[in-house]
Amino acid sequence: xxxxxxxxxxxxxxxxxxxxxxxxxxxxxxxxxxxxxxxxxxxxxxxxxxxxxxxxxxxxxxxxxxxxxxxxxxxxxxxxxxxxxxxxxxxxxxxxxxxxxxxxxxxxxxxxxxxxxxxxxxxxxxxxxxxxxxxxxxxxxxxxxxxxxxxxxxxxxxxxxxxxxxxxxxxxxxxxxxxxxxxxx
Amino acid sequence: xxxxxxxxxxxxxxxxxxxxxxxxxxxxxxxxxxxxxxxxxxxxxxxxxxxxxxxxxxxxxxxxxxxxxxxxxxxxxxxxxxxxxxxxxxxxxxxxxxxxxxxxxxxxxxxxxxxxxxxxxxxxxxxxxxxxxxx
Numbered sequence: 001x002x003x004x005x006x007x008x009x010x011x012x013x014x015x016x017x018x019x020x021x022x023x024x025x026x027x028x029x030x031x032x033x034x035x036x037x038x039x040x041x042x043x044x045x046x047x048x049x050x051x052x053x054x055x056x057x058x059x060x061x062x063x064x065x066x067x068x069x070x071x072x073x074x075x076x077x078x079x080x081x082x083x084x085x086x087x088x089x090x091x092x093x094x095x096x097x098x099x100x101x102x103x104x105x106x107x108x109x110x111x112x113x114x115x116x117x118x119x120x121x122x123x124x125x126x127x128x129x130x131x132x133x134x135x136x137x138x139x140x141x142x143x144x145x146x147x148x149x150x151x152x153x154x155x156x157x158x159x160x161x162x163x164x165x166x167x168x169x170x171x172x173x174x175x176x177x178x179x180x181x182x183x184x185x
Numbered sequence: 186x187x188x189x190x191x192x193x194x195x196x197x198x199x200x201x202x203x204x205x206x207x208x209x210x211x212x213x214x215x216x217x218x219x220x221x222x223x224x225x226x227x228x229x230x231x232x233x234x235x236x237x238x239x240x241x242x243x244x245x246x247x248x249x250x251x252x253x254x255x256x257x258x259x260x261x262x263x264x265x266x267x268x269x270x271x272x273x274x275x276x277x278x279x280x281x282x283x284x285x286x287x288x289x290x291x292x293x294x295x296x297x298x299x300x301x302x303x304x305x306x307x308x309x310x311x312x313x314x315x316x317x318x319x320x
Contacts (some may be wrong), residue, residue, distance in 0.1 A: 009188040028253065055269075055271075056264055056267055056269055057264070057269055058269075078298075081266075082242075082244075082245070082266065082296040083295075083299055084294075084295045084296070084299045085267060085295060086291075086294060086295055086298070088287075088291070088292075153268060156267065156268075157267065
């Protein structure tokens with residue numbers, strides 16, 4: 001019995017060692033890609049996006065909203081959630097292109113697929129925090145930890161609790177709610 | 186020894202180059218505002234406007250430049266809505282300020298519209314610019 005276990009064990013170890021050698025580069029790329037895809041949304045940066053949008057708020061990863069919503073937001077910058085965020089035409093076009101070409105609809109990342117699943121475009125909210133998937137993910141969090149929390153104040157401050165939000169990681173283990181601690185679902 | 190001199194020359198060259206660039210941006214803007222009909226810039230008037238309170242819509246019924254930039258321009262401010270930290274406005278502590286024409290004009294446009302509910306006049310912009318540059 002014992003010798004059978006040893007044989008099986010040795011085979012498993014050999015298989016693990018040999019896998020990268022047997023695998024083609026394509027397999028390996030697919031595996032790496034899957035590893036990233038499973039983490040949530042794509043980490044993408046654009047200097048102009050970071051400069052223009054990121055000076056007032058976190059530069060939200062484009063994979064958090066569907067194409068139609070980004071277009072709606074970018075066409076009404078004079079009244080941007082109560083603030084004026086006007087841009088010159090060239091910059092506006094550049095940023096819109098960046099957001100639209102990397103929107104949730106264009107992404108294979110796990111969470112982006114969920115954010116893209118909004119069919120009723122006319123009813124789509126312009127706020128990430130009002131999308132069905134966002135609400136689904138946050139509906140168990142008591143408001144005292146967010147709106148009632150001086151260090152958070154709003155669901156729009158992703159990085160107040162999602163400490164790696166700016167690296168596009170929204171994993172549960174990276175959550176640290178100020179004054180509360182880790183979040184356990 | 187020779188190289189030390191060269192380095193000193195190089196660094197003074199770079200340093201004065203930077204200062205010159207910033208001054209030239211401010212002068213460029215002041216010239217532009219003058220062409221647009223601005224009166225002689227007045228730093229005190231700029232200071233008064235900077236601290237003046239304007240009426241706005243809910244939830245920010247009282248609006249001023251200080252709403253986001255804070256009272257001490259040598260220290261960081263905080264965006265009144267998003268809480269994002271805004272770097273100090275005073276060029277003495279934040280040399281990048283007032284160093285790019287298009288940036289100054291962009292923020293004047295956005296922020297005057299939010300704070301005053303209209304664009305600032307050329308005179309107002311010139312006044313604020315001369316107030317800020319001496320800080």
